[in-house]
Amino acid sequence: MASTSVSRIVPASPEHVWRLIGGFDSLPDWLPFIPSSTLEDGGRMRRLSDAEGQTIVERLISFDEEQRFYSYSIVEAPFPVTDYLSTLRVYAVTGDDAVSEVQWSGRFTPRDVPDADVVALFTGIYSDGLEALRKALG
Template sequence: MASTSVSRVVPASPQKVWSLVGGFDTLPDWLPYILESTTLEGGRVRQLKNPDGEVIVERLVDFNETERHYSYAVVEAPFPVTGYVSTIRVHAVPGHEDLAEVQWSGRFAPVGVSDDEVVDLFTGIYRDGLDALHKTLSG
């Protein structure tokens, strides 16, 4: 099992950040890689579409409003992995009410590629996503 984690401090309060990223169906609001999100099964599953028209289906496996985090598993995706589970967390930055740290992490087993290749893939996705979140909150 391989894993990666990326974190980024963003210019908004933890509550403001969570109000943007904490909705399981809000990825198109801040992540340019996801153009469309449709919820299924009462909001526990999201069907995403990327710019190439590929479909990604993810299932919510854990959600904690108070601690500001959720985890999801990939059900279907064009990624060379199996057993993918990812978590997005929003943390307070001590002494800075107007900042938050967002951590996006995942674990997965590569299929047909090396650990390094999938770690690089998801590290890039998480880094680019958190950069886009920073830009959204700065604008």
């Protein structure tokens, strides 16, 4: 099993950030490479389309409004992984109510590719995504 984690300080309060990213269907609101998301299965699944028209289906595993995080697994995607579990989380920054730390992490089992290649893939996705979030908030 491999894993990666990326975090960024963003220019908004934790409450504001969570209002933007905390909905399981909210990726198109802040992530330009995911232009569409459709909830299924009573809101527990999301069907995403990426900018190239590929489909990614993810299942909500856990959600905590108070602690501002959710975790999800991949059900179907063009990625060379199995057993994928990811968490998106918003933290308060002690002493500064006007900024937050956002962490996007994942663990997964690479399938037919070196661990380092898949770690680099998801590190890039998380980094690009959090940079897009920072720009959306800035």
